Amino acid sequence: MPVKLNAPVAGELLPVPGVLLGTAEAGIKRTSRKDLLVVTLDEGATVAGVFTLNRFCAAPVTVAKAHLASGKPVRALVVNTGNANAGTGEQGVAAARATCEALATLLACAPEQVLPYSTGVIMEQLPADKIVAGLPQAVSGLKADNWFDAAHAIMTTDIVAKAVSRRVAIAGKTVTVTGMAKGSGMIHPNMATMLGYIATDAAIPQPMLQEMVKAAADASFNCITVDGDTSTNDALMLIATGKSGAAVGPAERAAMQAAISEVAIHLAQGIVRDGEGATKFMTIRVEGGRDSAECKQIAYAVAHSPLVKTAFFASDPNLGRILAAIGYAGVADLDVQRLRLYLDDVLVAENGGRAASYREEDGQRVMKQEDITVRVALGRGDASATVWTCDFSYDYVKINASYRS
């Protein structure tokens, strides 16, 4: 079950002027569930995105990147679940293009103005005909106040939809930022996560928007892991419609970035809290490093260790497993004598071993919580990094051994 993750409330998700959303039941993998989403953007919107670095990146990733690179203004996004259209070769690229062409015809724009996204099973051909047949239903239902429905339409093994809104004052105007994301397994984003969409009605020029989406991804989706598997389909898109009339320049940039990153962090943590089989949410903070790269390397070693993750599932303060993971993280000159390990406020280890003050019952108390912070102080510099992850339970195995997701 998701760890302290509240489902979004329909009325609390704020429409973003200039963005319409419509969903459909296209029957891509299963019937009677929404599995198709169309998002349209008014003229004048800017769009930026970051995509997976997986070499087996999906056909829609290839096509979306090419369409973005065409320089033509983006008018629509089309997202399907139930099939990732990854590992599908040339036929997969043709299917992604066919989807864009069909939507472009309905919207009277060029195919290059449509960006496609897919999520679901890998190495099965995308049933483009079903998507094309479902597009009119999605288009006829387009409306601004539809993020709640949209966030549900992009779910796969997610239990809870991930979506959130924020308001921020920019250039004397109130600007809205609304975002949604999906993801629960195959989560170890490298540039971005499975699928995330954030829109604002601020006006942000494209080059700045690209820098802002990268910064937001680095502060959020690039800090999470469920199982260490980097997806073939990761994409985070940032849309700025400009409808609020608030123009973001150098003076407004920091406030705008903060609002966007806050939404991105909320969504990214939501993915971990809804991680496949998760019962615990862990924050792995490594500080006192020489640079943030080595801090992140150690944080990910801890976050990926199946032994650490099963100990958290069991609420067992078997914390030597954390020391082992720190030790094999690959920082060759790490001096374990200077290292301190904390579980929330409890000092667990120092001077190369268990702290004299540590008592098993203190570790046990923290391990029983649903939210736990593992803090590693390296004592060799001023850099730090934080990674969010979840535990490893029977249900992770069950979910991934039972369904073909």
Added chain:
Amino acid sequence: MPVKLNAPVAGELLPVPGVLLGTAEAGIKRTSRKDLLVVTLDEGATVAGVFTLNRFCAAPVTVAKAHLASGKPVRALVVNTGNANAGTGEQGVAAARATCEALATLLACAPEQVLPYSTGVIMEQLPADKIVAGLPQAVSGLKADNWFDAAHAIMTTDIVAKAVSRRVAIAGKTVTVTGMAKGSGMIHPNMATMLGYIATDAAIPQPMLQEMVKAAADASFNCITVDGDTSTNDALMLIATGKSGAAVGPAERAAMQAAISEVAIHLAQGIVRDGEGATKFMTIRVEGGRDSAECKQIAYAVAHSPLVKTAFFASDPNLGRILAAIGYAGVADLDVQRLRLYLDDVLVAENGGRAASYREEDGQRVMKQEDITVRVALGRGDASATVWTCDFSYDYVKINASYRS
């Protein structure tokens, strides 16, 4: 349950002249089980070893390396289970030294001639007093024909003991090679595995022996993974007693290395077949790479992927997960169009997607086997690498969430 792993038969494990073994019930963690092993070596034996690269290496690893470096001839090894003596600081080093001193007194040798090894829970102090109290029992039971008992005394979460013997003709004489190992979880050796001991009655000079143990480890223990966790206590020791009278020089080296590596591979594969919760044994072979490093990188990405491992547990040919793992392995210029993926003899993927000839029932047939080879042909060079691993089952979670191992 172990995957096609036969328990060693007592009568088939050949004594190695010059090596005596004795066990005891020291009650280190649990009572009424053998948890202490003493191995003594006749004068003239050479010893070489490789150890974990984990920065939190255990106190006995530190002490064993120092004692080896002293240059004094090794006369005995002492191994305990139930406690890893890792993450135990200076107190742990003192406990390891106390164990060596007690055994040295019993054997009338110097403490530096004794090498200590521990395996079990991390970050709990070693009860050296219990070990010291158990040593006389182990010493009084020393005998040559005792490898079967010894292999059982070093087990932790192992279900089946791992031990094997080989005979090889060297310099006109028949030479014996007998080895044993333990390990089931926290298995992703980096230089060696949990604990492995191989002895031969060939005469091998120390510098050559060190090269041979490194070569054997690289061909065996450094090619396996159960959960990607590199232990704090990994050690592989190679002992040459010389009692056969067969001297290994340049002419005999290849045959001797082959016999040693064969024993090492048998033991390493045994650890994977007895991997925690294992139901499948997978050989991940990556060929056609530019160098063996990139082949191994891809093989380990596949072997470590929880999504791949749970799919094998389910016998579900959800093989797109393998493509995803290959894609995120970190080979930045990998051309997925040239790559071919085989499951045993079945061509699964080519040209960036599913092979036209691939049929689900063929994949299903192979997936149902207990032994499966995943072969990845990269098509960009002549290098190759092989990694052995097991699947990821409910029982892996159960074992690591239920016991403090």
